[in-house]
Amino acid sequence: MRATRLHQAGDVRVEDVADPRIQQPTDALVRIVMGCICGSDLWPYKSQPRTGNPRQMGHEFVGVVEETGAQVTSVKPGDLVVAPFTYADGTCAYCRDGLHTSCPQGGQWGVNGVDGGQGEATRVPYADGTLVPLPVSEDSDLLPDLLTLSDVLCTGYHAARTAGVKPGETVAVIGDGAVGLSAVISAKLLGAERIILMGRHTARTDLGRDFGATDVVAARGEEGVAAVRDLTSGRGAERVLECVGLEDALVQAAGVARDGGVISRVGAPQYPAVPYGFPEFMRNLTLTGGVAPARAYIEELMPHILGGEIRPGRVFDRTVPLEQVAEGYRLMNDREALKVIVRP
């Protein structure tokens, strides 16, 4: 089959790889209907050294089950399904607690004999724990929205949930990428009264306003902090959703947080340490969040999509066929696209 592999920074190719096949009785084979490119794919796309063992890329997909192992009971051939961006057994103590990303049996797409999501098909380990059936057909207009359940919507929602957003509160969202915009959707779902989106790209922050942002602050650093303070009578936001992953964003997050507030980080850290020493200790700031256990949120969020209440698929502004996935990476890396759908 055809699949996307990253050979080194900037060198992403669609190549022939072995067809996936059932290896364990808990596996399923899924033909991928729709995949996409993640902001986190851009980190290796920017920096990966040349490798003789190029990794299959992609960890977000909607697809159709083609075959299941003998022990799989929750999905059957023909089912349209969505997969979270990590697989998990669904039965361990962590999975039962909703922390599927810590499942000892779980893992990532694209490594260890499991295919990626930017390809024609993949073997899905622990299909019962991993896949969620979608009650629509594969030509549904809702497919892009439902694809966001793989990662980006659930990641934004994880930020809002772990931050503890409650009705009536003021929330600051740092970052106007697809995760930041999903965090805006999520803060609104949880009842935030005021949602301040911090980002500099007008097309994105305009979409953020459509999603529920009540204010947009384009300034960054000290100037951005001052602007948020001005908007909040000097006090700052009770919850801050950090959707970037850089140290500067953490500093900004602390700057716009109210004393006693919560900062939730869902941007994959590109820093070794969090610059929260004595001053942040004196302000009783809490840092939470982490990699999102997307699987835990899919059933909770799906009804909002099916009912038309939210349209998170609007974060996709381009679609490329699988064979042109490299162009999709270029578009996102050059910020010509916000988030790109990949169609096998």
Add this chain to the structure above:
Amino acid sequence: MRATRLHQAGDVRVEDVADPRIQQPTDALVRIVMGCICGSDLWPYKSQPRTGNPRQMGHEFVGVVEETGAQVTSVKPGDLVVAPFTYADGTCAYCRDGLHTSCPQGGQWGVNGVDGGQGEATRVPYADGTLVPLPVSEDSDLLPDLLTLSDVLCTGYHAARTAGVKPGETVAVIGDGAVGLSAVISAKLLGAERIILMGRHTARTDLGRDFGATDVVAARGEEGVAAVRDLTSGRGAERVLECVGLEDALVQAAGVARDGGVISRVGAPQYPAVPYGFPEFMRNLTLTGGVAPARAYIEELMPHILGGEIRPGRVFDRTVPLEQVAEGYRLMNDREALKVIVRP
């Protein structure tokens, strides 16, 4: 009057200072009956450069109100009171939310024209917001226990409360100082089933067992982490109370935490940044805590002392008269005493 002043590292003296007097209608004058030395007093005691303006020391005290300003209504001359380790107005949005340490009108003892707690008396700003009457006489045997409401018990309790300790959980406490031991008391009050105290000083960890620790781990670093993992079937503790304030303790805290767990720090940070980057992000660890708003907890904790359920005053193992306060500092700094009462 006589008061303790720190001239430079290792040079703490009892000297004559101006008698305090009422300056604002919200002030009270308090004659100090019992003060003490805090672990945090040892940081300047170890490192303070020589200064021509030596700071009055001490921020924990029980005393008797001698005079009140015209607007003070909650205490009157003759009342025995306890003071939290910062004063606060008690009326602002932060105080109403229980975050008295962020009160814009609040401040620290021993600076800006306010006396310290290791002396004969002090002016108390915002007496209504700050002082809490004690329903005992000044010769009560409970005075040392009630003195812990100034700081150390409330600080340990802040760790347990912000960590979200719930009945039946496993809690690791890092540090066997007076705060760590108070955190043990607090975790038990909140219903923790298993309390693992990490500390190397047998006399202290023995007291920790009396306070409710179910296990003691003397090892530190990787060895200590492995020991806690062994005690918890490999999973670690749901809540970790970091009562030291050093980077090594934060690393140890992450090591003993269960994925998805909460680390609460109440040791004053002696580090510029928290070493929680990508690995801790992938484990969904939360960092909370901070300087304790002791005032918020005094009424809640006092009944446990008055009823004899807890005896936090057992952290005091020495008493010195005010004139010998320097010996008290030496005893604590040389670890010959756990925590020292100072009697004017």
